Amino acid sequence: MDDSGPARRFNGAMDYAEVAPPLSLIEPVVQTAPVVFSSAHSGADYPADFLAEARLEPRALRRSEDFYVDRLFAAAPQYGAPLLKATFPRAYCDANREAWELDPQMFEDPLPPWVNTNSARIGAGLGTIPRIVASGEAIYARKLRFAEAEDRIRRCWEPYHAALRGLIDRTVAQFGICLLIDCHSMPSGTGHAAPDFVLGDAHGTACAAYLVDRIEECLRRLGYTVRRNDPYAGGYVTRQYGRPRERIHALQIEIARGLYMDERRIEPHAGFPRLQRDVTDLLAFMTAPRFVVA
Numbered sequence: 001m002d003d004s005g006p007a008r009r010f011n012g013a014m015d016y017a018e019v020a021p022p023l024s025l026i027e028p029v030v031q032t033a034p035v036v037f038s039s040a041h042s043g044a045d046y047p048a049d050f051l052a053e054a055r056l057e058p059r060a061l062r063r064s065e066d067f068y069v070d071r072l073f074a075a076a077p078q079y080g081a082p083l084l085k086a087t088f089p090r091a092y093c094d095a096n097r098e099a100w101e102l103d104p105q106m107f108e109d110p111l112p113p114w115v116n117t118n119s120a121r122i123g124a125g126l127g128t129i130p131r132i133v134a135s136g137e138a139i140y141a142r143k144l145r146f147a148e149a150e151d152r153i154r155r156c157w158e159p160y161h162a163a164l165r166g167l168i169d170r171t172v173a174q175f176g177i178c179l180l181i182d183c184h185s186m187p188s189g190t191g192h193a194a195p196d197f198v199l200g201d202a203h204g205t206a207c208a209a210y211l212v213d214r215i216e217e218c219l220r221r222l223g224y225t226v227r228r229n230d231p232y233a234g235g236y237v238t239r240q241y242g243r244p245r246e247r248i249h250a251l252q253i254e255i256a257r258g259l260y261m262d263e264r265r266i267e268p269h270a271g272f273p274r275l276q277r278d279v280t281d282l283l284a285f286m287t288a289p290r291f292v293v294a
Contacts, residue, residue: 022156023163024070024085032080033287034175036167037073039085039183040095040160040237041066050092055141056133059266064090064134066185067261068268073183075280079287082167086160090130091139093156096182096235097121097128100153106131108143128153134187168241168248179211179292180250182237188258196224196259200234200252206242207249211292215251218285222278249292255279 044065046058054061076083086095100115103122106129111117125132129149132138164180171178186198197219201207216226234242234252242250257263260272285291 022086022088022159024087025082025163025167026074026077026085027082028077028080030080031082031171031174034171034177034292035076035081035179035181035287036164036171037076037081037083037181037183038164038237039066039070039073039083041086041090041184042068042070043086043088043090043092045087046089047092053142054091054139056137056139060135060137061089061091061133061139062266064130066090066183067257067266068272069183069185069255072255072260072276072279073181073283074276075283076287079283081283081287084160084163084167086156088152088156091133092129093152094126094128094130095157095160096184096237097126098236099128099157099161101127102129102146102149103127103131106140106144107146107149109146111146128157164237164241172247175292177247177292178249179207179286180237180241180248181286182234182250182252184232184252184254185257186232186254188256188263194256195227196256197226198230198232198252198254199226199228200232200238200254201229201250202234202239202242203229206234206238206244207251208244211249212251214291215253215282215286218282222281224278 042065044062046061051058070083070085073083098116101119101122102111102115102117103125104111104117121127129144129152130139168178168180188194199212199216201212212228219226232252232254238250238252241248260268260275262269
């Protein structure tokens with residue numbers, strides 16, 4: 001991450017020539033599995049305007065990232081499945097929220113009446129444009145204007161979900177079914193009961209039980225502890241796209257960061273290669289013929 005860019009105050013039209021494209025899509029030569037992988041929180045390209053305006057240092061802003069999750073799932077295209085990842089950071093715009101889930105207290109001007117201002121996520125400071133980072137510190141020293149939020153959503157959120165929707169539709173058209181894996185990481189818990197993986201299927205509403213059962217069994221065979229829907233049952237992506245009756249299944253996978261990284265230094269540790277190998281084994285399992293049955 002380069003945090004040395006010029007300090008440019010937002011004046012209603014950001015110069016996006018200096019901002020990375022909002023997404024990266026890595027596709028197999030031929031898609032052979034009805035599976036799509038999405039990593040909405042792996043982005044680490046921080047616009048210079050945002051860094052200049054934030055009251056936090058770059059390392060503190062990075063606490064909201066799903067560190068290295070895209071690297072853990074990087075082998076997906078080798079197994080015939082596309083991998084979509086956001087390049088913009090979650091602290092800047094959160095693709096795992098509704099498009100217009102905004103906290104009115106963050107803005108100096110009134111929000112349009114159609115904006116969702118009352119969700120529990122907004123109350124926690126974690127709307128589409130977050131008020132805080134994951135560790136609780138406030139991001140901004142000033143109030144924003146709605147035009148700034150609208151610009152980010154149009155430039156980041158909308159292209160990401162257009163690409164994700166397109167991948168799902170194409171997969172259903174080709175295979176008659178789609179399994180969407182929403183890839184995330186979570187802070188490592190304390191105590192013996194903290195799981196290595198949490199599988200979120202929105203309490204059974206977003207994904208067929210047989211798919212969740214098989215994935216859990218695979219992870220347990222690999223030696224990991226697994227919990228379902230506690231404390232993460234699935235965010236916007238899982239709940240929005242998971243429609244089993246329409247043959248679209250969505251499952252959120254949360255991985256404990258302590259398995260593969262030093263959370264204080266934000267660096268992979270010696271456990272990373274082993275976990276990456278095991279995640280690749282899981283990828284092979286999920287993309288095998290007849291794993292997802294139409």
